[in-house]
Amino acid sequence: MIYLDSAATTRPNETAIARANKFITEEYFNPSARYGGGASVHAEIERAREFLTAQIASCDKFSLVFTSCGTEADNQAVFTAGKRGNAVTDGGEHSAVFKSFIELKNRGVEPRFAPVLKDGRVDGDALLSLVDEKTSLVSIVHVNNETGAVNDINELACRVKAKNPRTVFHSDGVQAYGKIPVRLTENVDLYSLSAHKIGGLKGTGALIRRKKFPLQAFLFGGGQEGELRSGTENTYGIAVFRYAAEQKFRTLAEDAKRLLCYRELLFDRLDKELFARISPNDGSPYILTVSASGMRGEVLQRMLWEKGVAVGTGSACSSKKPHSRILESCGYGKEMLDGVLRVSFCSETKEEEVLHCAEAMNAVASEYKKKLG
Amino acid sequence: MEKVIIIRYAEIHLKGKNRGYFERVFSVNLERALKGIRHELHRTSGRYLVAGYTEEREEEIMERISCVFGVHSYSSALVVPSDMEHVYEAVKTVAPTCGTFKVDTHRADKKYPLTSMQINAEIGGRLLSDFKSLKVNVHEPQSHVFIDVRENGTALVFGKFVDGAGGMPVGTSGKGLLLISGGIDSPVAGYMLAKRGMTVEYLHFHSYPYTNEQAKEKVVELARELSRYAGTMKIATASVTHIQEEIHAKCAPELNVTLLRRFMFRIAERVARKQGDKCLITGESLGQVASQTIEGITSSNAVVTLPVLRPLIGFDKNEIIVRAKKIGTYDTSVLPFEDCCTVFLPDFPAIKPKLSFIEEEESKLDVEGLVEEAVAGLEQIAL
Numbered sequence: 127m128i129y130l131d132s133a134a135t136t137r138p139n140e141t142a143i144a145r146a147n148k149f150i151t152e153e154y155f156n157p158s159a160r161y162g163g164g165a166s167v168h169a170e171i172e173r174a175r176e177f178l179t180a181q182i183a184s185c186d187k188f189s190l191v192f193t194s195c196g197t198e199a200d201n202q203a204v205f206t207a208g209k210r211g212n213a214v215t216d217g218g219e220h221s222a223v224f225k226s227f228i229e230l231k232n233r234g235v236e237p238r239f240a241p242v243l244k245d246g247r248v249d250g251d252a253l254l255s256l257v258d259e260k261t262s263l264v265s266i267v268h269v270n271n272e273t274g275a276v277n278d279i280n281e282l283a284c285r286v287k288a289k290n291p292r293t294v295f296h297s298d299g300v301q302a303y304g305k306i307p308v309r310l311t312e313n314v315d316l317y318s319l320s321a322h323k324i325g326g327l328k329g330t331g332a333l334i335r336r337k338k339f340p341l342q343a344f345l346f347g348g349g350q351e352g353e354l355r356s357g358t359e360n361t362y363g364i365a366v367f368r369y370a371a372e373q374k375f376r377t378l379a380e381d382a383k384r385l386l387c388y389r390e391l392l393f394d395r396l397d398k399e400l401f402a403r404i405s406p407n408d409g410s411p412y413i414l415t416v417s418a419s420g421m422r423g424e425v426l427q428r429m430l431w432e433k434g435v436a437v438g439t440g441s442a443c444s445s446k447k448p449h450s451r452i453l454e455s456c457g458y459g460k461e462m463l464d465g466v467l468r469v470s471f472c473s474e475t476k477e478e479e480v481l482h483c484a485e486a487m488n489a490v491a492s493e494y495k496k497k498l499g
Numbered sequence: 500m501e502k503v504i505i506i507r508y509a510e511i512h513l514k515g516k517n518r519g520y521f522e523r524v525f526s527v528n529l530e531r532a533l534k535g536i537r538h539e540l541h542r543t544s545g546r547y548l549v550a551g552y553t554e555e556r557e558e559e560i561m562e563r564i565s566c567v568f569g570v571h572s573y574s575s576a577l578v579v580p581s582d583m584e585h586v587y588e589a590v591k592t593v594a595p596t597c598g599t600f601k602v603d604t605h606r607a608d609k610k611y612p613l614t615s616m617q618i619n620a621e622i623g624g625r626l627l628s629d630f631k632s633l634k635v636n637v638h639e640p641q642s643h644v645f646i647d648v649r650e651n652g653t654a655l656v657f658g659k660f661v662d663g664a665g666g667m668p669v670g671t672s673g674k675g676l677l678l679i680s681g682g683i684d685s686p687v688a689g690y691m692l693a694k695r696g697m698t699v700e701y702l703h704f705h706s707y708p709y710t711n712e713q714a715k716e717k718v719v720e721l722a723r724e725l726s727r728y729a730g731t732m733k734i735a736t737a738s739v740t741h742i743q744e745e746i747h748a749k750c751a752p753e754l755n756v757t758l759l760r761r762f763m764f765r766i767a768e769r770v771a772r773k774q775g776d777k778c779l780i781t782g783e784s785l786g787q788v789a790s791q792t793i794e795g796i797t798s799s800n801a802v803v804t805l806p807v808l809r810p811l812i813g814f815d816k817n818e819i820i821v822r823a824k825k826i827g828t829y830d831t832s833v834l835p836f837e838d839c840c841t842v843f844l845p846d847f848p849a850i851k852p853k854l855s856f857i858e859e860e861e862s863k864l865d866v867e868g869l870v871e872e873a874v875a876g877l878e879q880i881a882l
Binding site: 432 | 711744843
């Protein structure tokens with residue numbers, strides 16, 4: 127099978143799994159245990175924490191809390207910071223942030239949604255105009271998970287802080303970490319990660335925070351993670367995350383360069399009579415979103431699956447399910463929204479897979495058009 | 500004190516010379532429902548007793564019995580020696596301690612030293628003297644105490660009758676094939692015929708890749724839920740993808756659904772004859788959608804000779820929903836996976852299609868070949 131749905135989840139990194147295996151078979155001790163074994167596992171977690179933080183931020187200024195997933199990290203960020211006044215985000219957010227903002231309304235905080243541009247980036251000026259002296263939180267996704275558009279979060283954070291220094295700035299970095307080069311400035315208070323988008327395992331996430339930022343706990347118990355996230359640490363998941371990240375960051379620049387070529391190669395090979403481009407040219411090299419306008423993306427997706435190619439989609443073939451909220455907010459019409467397919471890469475993606483995928487996409491779309499056109 | 504469950508059956512006693520047959524099927528169904536739970540099933544005059552189970556499983560047994568058709572009512576009861584002391588001990592555990600009550604005795608053992616009335620008076624009197632807040636009311640009591648004096652020197656003591664599912668034992672009215680979609684109606688239609696004793700088998704049509712795997716899984720789940728009542732443990736699925744593509748390519752778009760339904764009926768009839776099903780069952784309700792008008796129904800019926808039973812034909816949607824909730828299929832039915840992809844739906848389906856027009860359009864298709872192909876690709880899934 128050709129797997130090109132890595133923005134949904136990546137195939138776990140086998141080397142990382144093999145290296146971390148000892149935390150299941152031998153060093154299975156509770157990191158809180160006071161004997162040697164416990165201490166050594168605890169030290170391993172601390173090393174992972176430092177390593178994962180250091181890849182995108184200064185360890186003097188930032189630290190990291192392990193969570194069970196990116197969604198948990200986003201929730202902890204939004205509900206810690208969104209306590210009063212209003213909170214600003216945009217239509218291009220992952221549901222983990224978007225739905226948390228909807229929930230803020232029930233908690234007496236006014237959610238404000240900035241418009242997004244056609245490519246999926248937030249409209250910076252419009253965002254700024256929504257920030258005022260009562261804004262407690264701004265949350266902007268780093269890489270839009272449906273179009274691959276990249277927001278310049280350091281710059282946005284800087285502008286937000288200039289307007290209201292007390293506003294907390296959070297960014298969901300799930301599709302960016304290990305893929306897009308970035309160094310967090312101190313204007314960014316919180317940044318969410320997920321392991322399974324870079325070869326780690328599902329069930330492991332993290333929230334990077336500025337050290338001075340007063341993060342609030344939502345799980346209480348044994349006081350792990352400096353009282354910020356109780357619950358016995360997922361040592362194995364954390365270790366896989368760290369080893370997978372080691373590999374990912376080592377090849378970050380060359381992967382980005384190569385995958386950018388693949389992304390353009392893929393689009394180049396697609397039949398332009400059938401597919402229109404949604405992803406911006408300057409977006410993430412890992413994501414190419416297109417639309418077979420007038421067709422059903424979900425049906426094409428299953429036809430591709432039958433041909434041994436797995437890709438993502440933006441909508442569901444169902445009248446009960448609306449179209450992709452994110453792409454709808456980019457301003458696309460029904461015909462385009464119906465036909466969305468998202469092809470997403472990982473470090474291991476090969477050129478022949480990309481070529482094969484383009485061929486299969488052309489084939490299923492013309493078959494569809496022939497049968498239903 | 501041993502606990503038992505008394506099961507009374509519904510219409511079987513009306514069945515004259517066939518009664519033995521109905522009772523045999525009924526007890527087989529009861530045994531099947533209780534499979535996996537240790538118990539003994541005894542038949543006594545006009546009812547069944549479930550005994551020999553551990554008390555913590557009683558609730559589960561009652562729940563399963565509540566799904567067996569042919570059960571009029573059932574009660575959880577205590578079995579005690581029929582002397583007054585033992586009977587009263589049991590009565591005290593089922594009787595209320597306040598409010599109004601009535602003792603109702605049935606005496607099968609005609610040699611018992613007290614008559615039914617005397618037993619009522621004796622037990623009632625003891626309760627009144629032990630519980631000062633109790634009062635007798637023989638016309639509209641808040642609670643009942645039932646005593647059944649049996650011929651074997653024991654008595655059954657219980658406090659209430661629970662209504663059973665009613666109907667006839669499944670299997671006593673032949674077999675039928677239910678055209679099951681993922682919607683609310685068809686499971687209810689299947690339920691209603693199972694209630695009248697029909698063994699209901701299932702056939703589901705899908706159009707993968709235009710519909711998804713989740714839609715199929717949803718239907719399998721619905722069939723599984725229905726099986727608590729209907730007993731059938733498999734579902735057949737057939738693909739109508741090619742048929743839909745052909746209709747779409749060659750025929751008038753407004754007849755899309757009408758023509759598809761005719762194909763579904765033809766395929767269903769072939770499957771039914773192969774499996775020994777004596778009829779087709781659908782969840783159609785008159786006028787609910789464009790294909791369920793009398794013209795639509797006429798057009799579907801025209802291609803089959805087996806009877807098509809439509810138990811919901813006169814029901815409003817709301818009435819069907821109430822039943823689906825009661826049966827327990829509603830929550831699955833409303834999951835958002837559609838079994839019929841909207842890509843093929845015409846903007847304006849024909850509401851009153853003329854048979855001559857339908858036949859003319861259909862003649863553009865290789866009907867026999869397409870039906871054969873669908874039947875050949877039939878898939879059986881165990882529930």
